[in-house]
Amino acid sequence: MSSEAFLTDFHEVARIGATPAGGVERQAATPEDREVRDWFAAFAARRGWPVRVDSIGNMFALVEWRPGADFVLVGSHMDSQPLGGRFDGAYGVIAALHAADRIATRVAQGAPPPEHNLAVVNWFNEEGSRFAPSIMGSSVFAGLMDEQEMLQVTDRDGVTVAEALDAIGYRGTDERPTPVAYAEIHIEQGPVLEREGIPLGAVDCSWxxxxxxxxxxxxxxxxxxxxxxxxxxxxxxxxxxxxxxxxxxxxxxxxxxxxxxxxxxxxxxxxxxxxxxxxxxxxxxxxxxxxxxxxxxxxxxxxxxxxxxxxxxxxxxxxxxxPVQRFPEEGLELSEKVAAELGAGIRRINTMAGHDSVAMNRIVPSVMLFVPSVDGVSHCEREFTTDEQMVVGVDALTEATWKLLHGELDGVREEQR
Structure with missing residues (x-):
């Protein structure tokens, strides 16, 4: 798919829960969250990709070439903070959907079939604004949080996670795909890449x-x-x-x-x-x-x-x-190789914010890419990344995912991270 198609979809999604000052408000398991989830499911349905929803509300759009094979997961989250920005999280999910579509087209046109299947994921409640703690869906998936305990977490009005997911129709019962690797792209939410004029960041560790x-x-x-x-x-x-x-x-x-x-x-x-x-x-x-x-x-x-x-x-x-999570050296080298092939600059960078990739990195080798944030601001309505910056990121995510699908991080063990 073209860059124009990605940008059209990104700006369409930004209208869901839009705020007057250019941000979005789509807190977890609200009607606005349901609407953006419906958009995700419709994108997959138009391409014939089955969608699974697990019991904590995570969504997985599956692109399968090898029945029974494990999955490379790629994605982020589509929920937001109150009066949040339209880029945080949603950019990574829409970029992942378009990367998957490009890869599916590439294979259909004769490229070597991947060794692994692909699942695009929209994680539940990454932000933690309505239901604490944050990074809930991916942490439950990774076994870092107890699912039954998280389902009983309440918001300020006493509504539980389970009740809220039931209310929007997204507490599923589907089997979770078995992951072999994970990739995510996200806005930096800090000033480093913009300040240094570098289009991509390869996250090496979390704070x-x-x-x-x-x-x-x-x-x-x-x-x-x-x-x-x-x-x-x-x-x-x-x-x-x-x-x-x-x-x-x-x-x-x-x-x-x-x-x-x-x-x-x-x-x-x-x-x-x-x-x-x-x-x-x-x-x-x-x-x-x-x-x-x-x-x-x-x-x-x-x-x-x-x-x-x-x-x-x-x-x-x-x-x-x-705790501090260090991303695998092999994943950093993969990101740097992708950037070199695209002719884009890249630097290694810490993440001070938490992300779903930090949870996933506990169980599979994970790749986390950043694109610049204008003025370094996030979690507010003036959060901004240019179309050009986002497009570079989609290209990089596509190629990184392609390499993961062909096994370039296979064999990277837990103790190596």
């Missing part, structure tokens, strides 16, 4: 990630009738915790760590009631595990001081700890 689930428990009281000295205001204490999380990065080398609080709820959330409870999630990431561990320990000490000073309780729980 260490750790989240802290923080519950601040004060006492509910009247905002007008309670003396300041008598208040046990959970929101005031939580505000101090937010600043502690932000400021802890200053204890380490510049750009070696990032931190944030992106999720916060308070109770009872009334304008005339001193808050009694605040729940927040802190996110710590660094290129070395010991930095995150040191930051965590500092935060626990300082949060305990806030609790003593404010005369309330702050409970902190570790969760969603993700």
């Amino acid at each position: 260490y990630t750790q989240k802290l689930d923080v519950e601040v428990l004060g006492e509910q009281s009247h905002t007008g009738a309670t003396a300041m000295a008598d208040r046990r205001d959970a929101l005031v204490a939580a505000s101090e915790v937010v600043l502690l999380v932000h400021d802890v990065t200053e204890e380490f080398e510049p750009e070696s760590m990032v931190s944030s609080v992106g999720y916060l709820t308070l109770e009872p959330n009334s304008p005339i009631v001193v808050p009694r409870r605040v729940h927040l999630v802190a996110d710590l990431r660094a290129n070395r595990p010991e930095i995150v561990q040191q930051a965590r320990d500092l935060l626990l000490e300082r949060i305990a001081e806030v609790a003593r000073k404010r005369d309330l309780t702050i409970d902190v729980r570790d969760f969603d700890v993700r």
Whole structure:
């Protein structure tokens, strides 16, 4: 298929859940997510590719040449953050569909049939905005998260993952394809490729990630009738915790760590009631595990001081700890070979963000490619990558997938990564 056909499809999908400022909102298992899933299924149906949906909502469009053979999986996710960008995730799925179609056409026209079959995947709930934790579908697939536990995760309204998938008709029962390798292309979500003028990045490792689930428990009281000295205001204490999380990065080398609080709820959330409870999630990431561990320990000490000073309780729980994942050297060399054949520049690059490829790299050799992000921004409506940059990525993904299908990473073992 032509680059024009890819771009037509990409911009068509961007209208599903479109926001006024040019982004999209397609949180997991919402009507907008159902609509984009229907689009995925229709793309496959027009080509005669069967689609499987597994019990955590992952979708697989199958292109089979050898009955009974294992599959190279290629794809990403189509759910988004609230008021998110139209490129994050969806670009990788649409690129994978078009790469698969190009490869199917190539084989039909007489090219050597692949040794493996191909499955284009749309992973469920990569973003984790409606249902935490993120990277859920691929992590369940890889055996890193318990499926039954994830199906019972609830959103803010108490709706479970299972109920939400049932509501949109995408909790399936189909068998999962057996993977032999995985490939994904994604926008960088950072400034490096644009800053250096390089069209492709080959991801060599992911950053260490750790989240802290923080519950601040004060006492509910009247905002007008309670003396300041008598208040046990959970929101005031939580505000101090937010600043502690932000400021802890200053204890380490510049750009070696990032931190944030992106999720916060308070109770009872009334304008005339001193808050009694605040729940927040802190996110710590660094290129070395010991930095995150040191930051965590500092935060626990300082949060305990806030609790003593404010005369309330702050409970902190570790969760969603993700170790550094190193991608196989053979996959990096494959990506560099593809770039050379296309005449495109490429550099090795870390990923600070989590991706489905990080989960899949735990069980099969995986290739992760980046294309530039304008201004390095993501998870917002002004997220942007040019058509030309996306087209280079589709070409690279096509050729990388072709090599995987012909066994170029066969024999790469777990211990080599």
